Amino acid sequence: xxxxxKANLSRLFKSGVFKLAEFVAIGYPIFxxxxxxxxxxxxxxxxxxxxxxxxxxxxxxxxxxxxxxVGLYVGTEYHDGTIRNKLIVGHxxxxxxxxxxxxxxxxxxxxxxxNVIVGTVFVTAxxxxxxxxxxxxxxxxxVITLCGFAFCSIYMAISMFIQSKATGVVVVMVLSVAFxxxxxxxxxxxxxxxxxxxxxxxxxAGETIESPRQKNPHYLEGKKREIYQKVFDIIPYTQIITVGxxxxxxxxxxxxxxxxxxxxxVSTAVGIIIFKKRNLK
Amino acid sequence: MDYILTTDKLYKSYRQFTALAELDMxxxxxxxxxxxxxxxxxxxxxIRIICGLQExxxxxxxxxxxxxxxxxxxxxxxxxxxxxxxxxxxxxxTAEENLKQQFDILGKPSYDEIPGLIKLVGLEQNSxxxxxxxxxxxxxxxxxxxxIALAGNPDFLVLxxxxxxxDPEGIVEMRELILKLNREYAITVLISSHILDELxxxxxxxxxxxxxxxxxxISAEELEKQCRKxxxxxxxxxxxxxxxxxxxxxxxEIIDDNQxxxxxxxxxxxxVSELNKxxxxxxxxxxxxxxxxxxxxxxxxxxxxx
Numbered sequence: 001x002x003x004x005x006k007a008n009l010s011r012l013f014k015s016g017v018f019k020l021a022e023f024v025a026i027g028y029p030i031f032x033x034x035x036x037x038x039x040x041x042x043x044x045x046x047x048x049x050x051x052x053x054x055x056x057x058x059x060x061x062x063x064x065x066x067x068x069x070v071g072l073y074v075g076t077e078y079h080d081g082t083i084r085n086k087l088i089v090g091h092x093x094x095x096x097x098x099x100x101x102x103x104x105x106x107x108x109x110x111x112x113x114x115n116v117i118v119g120t121v122f123v124t125a126x127x128x129x130x131x132x133x134x135x136x137x138x139x140x141x142x143v144i145t146l147c148g149f150a151f152c153s154i155y156m157a158i159s160m161f162i163q164s165k166a167t168g169v170v171v172v173m174v175l176s177v178a179f180x181x182x183x184x185x186x187x188x189x190x191x192x193x194x195x196x197x198x199x200x201x202x203x204x205a206g207e208t209i210e211s212p213r214q215k216n217p218h219y220l221e222g223k224k225r226e227i228y229q230k231v232f233d234i235i236p237y238t239q240i241i242t243v244g245x246x247x248x249x250x251x252x253x254x255x256x257x258x259x260x261x262x263x264x265x266v267s268t269a270v271g272i273i274i275f276k277k278r279n280l281k
Numbered sequence: 282m283d284y285i286l287t288t289d290k291l292y293k294s295y296r297q298f299t300a301l302a303e304l305d306m307x308x309x310x311x312x313x314x315x316x317x318x319x320x321x322x323x324x325x326x327x328i329r330i331i332c333g334l335q336e337x338x339x340x341x342x343x344x345x346x347x348x349x350x351x352x353x354x355x356x357x358x359x360x361x362x363x364x365x366x367x368x369x370x371x372x373x374x375t376a377e378e379n380l381k382q383q384f385d386i387l388g389k390p391s392y393d394e395i396p397g398l399i400k401l402v403g404l405e406q407n408s409x410x411x412x413x414x415x416x417x418x419x420x421x422x423x424x425x426x427x428x429i430a431l432a433g434n435p436d437f438l439v440l441x442x443x444x445x446x447x448d449p450e451g452i453v454e455m456r457e458l459i460l461k462l463n464r465e466y467a468i469t470v471l472i473s474s475h476i477l478d479e480l481x482x483x484x485x486x487x488x489x490x491x492x493x494x495x496x497x498x499i500s501a502e503e504l505e506k507q508c509r510k511x512x513x514x515x516x517x518x519x520x521x522x523x524x525x526x527x528x529x530x531x532x533x534e535i536i537d538d539n540q541x542x543x544x545x546x547x548x549x550x551x552x553v554s555e556l557n558k559x560x561x562x563x564x565x566x567x568x569x570x571x572x573x574x575x576x577x578x579x580x581x582x583x584x585x586x587x
Contacts, residue, residue: 007385011371014378081369086386087333088365089433090358279295280334281366 004091004099012103017072021065025111028058029119037126051128058115059144059240063151065111067176068169070104070155075165083280093276101156101268108148116141143243143256150236150263151176157271163281183237186228192218234259283310285345285437285469286331292339293326293493300326302493303340308471308486310436313463315484316473317577323493324473325366328441331471332363344437359387363439368426372415376404376425379414383432394432402428403454420451427458438462440472444479452476456483481573491581508576511542513569514552521561529555534579542569544579 012018036050058065077083077100086096120130130137155172162168198213220228232238239256286308293301301323308314318324329335331342333354341349347357370379380395399405402424409417414425423443430438440459444452456479462468474480480487487504489496499507516522519535526533529552532544543552553563 003386003388007382010385011382014374016373076371076373080371081365081367082371082382084332084334084363084365084369085383085429088358088361088363088430089383089387090333090355091386092355277336279336280329 001095001099004086004095005102008099008103009106012073012107015073017069018107021069021107021111022114024061024065025058025115026118028061029115030122032057033119033122033126040127051123051130052132057119058112059147059243062108062112062144062148062240063176063179063237064173066104066108066148066151067155067172069107069111070152071159071169071172072165073104073107074100074156074159075162075168078163078168079165081281087280094272097156097160097268097272097275100160101153104152104156105149108152109145112145112148113141140243143260144240146257146260147236147239147243150260150267153264153267153271154236157267157274160271160275161278163278179235179237183232183235183241186232186235187238187241189218189220190225190228190232192216192220194219234262236260236263284308284343285310286342286471288327288331288340288342290340291327291330291337291342293323293330293335294338300493301330301337304490304493304495306488306495307498308437308469310469311463311467312485313459313470313472313483315480315487316471316490317477317480317487317573318473318490319581320475322490324490325441326493327490328363328365328439328471328473332361332365332439333358334365359433360435361437361439362427362430362433362435363441364423364426364430364443365439365441368422368429370414370422370425370429373413375411375413376409376417376428379425380428380432383429387433389432398428398431401431402458404428419446420448420454423447423451423455424458431462435468437469437471440470442474443472444474444476452479459483477574477577478572487573489577489580496580504573504576508572511544511569511575512547512566513540513542514566515539515564516541516556517562517564521559522556524559525552525555525561528559534575539564542575 033050083096087093123130132140154175158172158175159168162171193216196214196216198211200208200210202208233255236259239260243256284307286306288304288306290303290305291301292303293299304323304327306327316324316327326335330337331344337349343349344354344357345360347353371382374382376399377395380398381392384392384395396405404421404424409421414422417425427438427440427443430440443459444455447455459470459472460483463470472480472483481501484501486498486500488498513536514522516539519538519541522541523533523535526541526543529547531547534542534544536542549563549566552566556563
């Protein structure tokens with residue numbers, strides 16, 4: 001499998017889409033930091049808060065970037081027919097699958113870490129060093145990296161199933177959007193307050209009316225809230241939203257890596273079973 | 282007999298469609314085996330199975346005596362190379378980069394052999410060196426595909442329709458390359474093609490496949506013996522000619538409204554006399570050798586869609 005991995009990595013580093021992903025990973029934090037730096041200089045508003053958010057800011061768009069990288073990388077193997085070269089010379093399908101998956105893990109790690117490193121260096125130099133402790137920072141990076149692996153595994157299973165490059169890329173991109181929408185919808189449902197606060201207002205007749213504190217009908221309760229919370233926690237995008245958004249590590253930070261590992265194991269198992277039975281052209 | 286590849290009642294179906302039906306095939310070491318069959322006969326399915334791209338539904342095959350379904354088959358495949366349908370090349374890479382990829386996949390310790398391979402397939406010109414494969418002509422892609430297939434120094438090369446879409450010059454170059462690989466490098470070649478005339482110039486053995494079954498396997502020598510000489514006649518009408526042939530109980534084949542082939546030795550006097558009886562005029566008669574194409578058509582019972 002090491003031979004396949006070597007060949008895959010050499011192709012990855014030459015690939016245009018990976019170079020583009022790296023450009024975004026490095027360029028995005030630099031752009032945001034410079035923007036905040038100049039805004040901070042010209043106005044009275046403090047932009048110091050950005051120092052804790054910047055290093056993990058890319059995590060929000062990481063699943064989209066990965067969907068393109070994985071979709072195109074795997075899709076090229078089918079489109080150009082080069083997956084045949086690996087099978088014909090005697091590599092097993094499981095080895096090919098794992099080598100591709102590991103390559104995407106490497107891609108995810110490089111893209112995300114380069115973003116974190118560049119972001120941290122720039123924000124420290126121009127604005128302020130991140131105030132979070134090293135351990136909290138390392139944990140957040142670890143959780144997001146694992147989330148990235150989970151996304152890679154899911155995208156890989158789908159891409160290895162769909163033999164058309166264009167269709168494969170579109171499907172994984174749509175899936176990443178679907179994950180994002182689901183997570184955001186659930187996030188806002190869970191953020192709904194239990195009560196709508198009391199307020200007073202004056203009507204047209206000049207009378208002051210007092211509206212009492214009312215129960216919010218959108219507030220999730222009981223079993224429904226538990227289910228929502230569980231599903232919310234399991235979706236990898238949720239973990240990225242929770243952890244990446246200002247590096248707020250939740251109480252259940254040890255559960256998140258477990259969920260990611262679950263996604264990796266299940267999607268890889270399904271992907272390998274499908275790929276092994278697939279009739280290739 | 283030392284066989285590189287044998288198949289044993291190989292069966293492959295896709296839902297309701299049977300692509301291969303208990304196909305038996307034997308490829309002798311050192312031979313150039315021409316696989317002949319019309320569209321949908323099962324040639325490419327057979328090649329895909331041999332190359333491990335698909336699994337047979339039933340039956341099996343052996344490569345170098347190693348049976349399919351065993352873990353050793355992966356090792357056996359390490360000694361073969363193939364170009365299945367379109368050449369498997371990264372279009373965004375140059376010829377050298379493509380070969381480096383394949384060398385990495387094979388785990389070769391150095392890239393020293395790459396210039397030799399590029400030269401062997403005729404892609405050594407300076408103008409090609411920096412060109413990405415997406416800018417290659419079909420012939421150049423085919424040659425690069427073969428170079429990749431040869432990267433592992435295989436003893437067995439599988440080529441699926443390697444001359445499809447090539448210009449006449451490209452066809453000649455491809456033929457010479459295949460012959461060179463077989464004669465100078467002792468590589469056994471399995472080659473499928475629609476262009477029977479070209480195949481007849483290459484193959485030492487033939488396998489005729491139809492509806493997923495092996496109809497006949499024959500060596501080029503045997504084929505030559507079996508290719509009957511025939512008499513090509515031009516007559517006033519083949520309908521009347523058929524009546525005369527039925528009466529004489531001779532094997533024949535109608536070419537068009539005025540032409541037919543007779544596969545028998547016959548006295549022209551007797552033929553003319555019999556044709557006269559049915560009101561048919563014999564305009565001309567010439568002796569003609571049967572080609573691989575006509576042998577194939579005869580074998581398949583007159584189906585001309587080769």
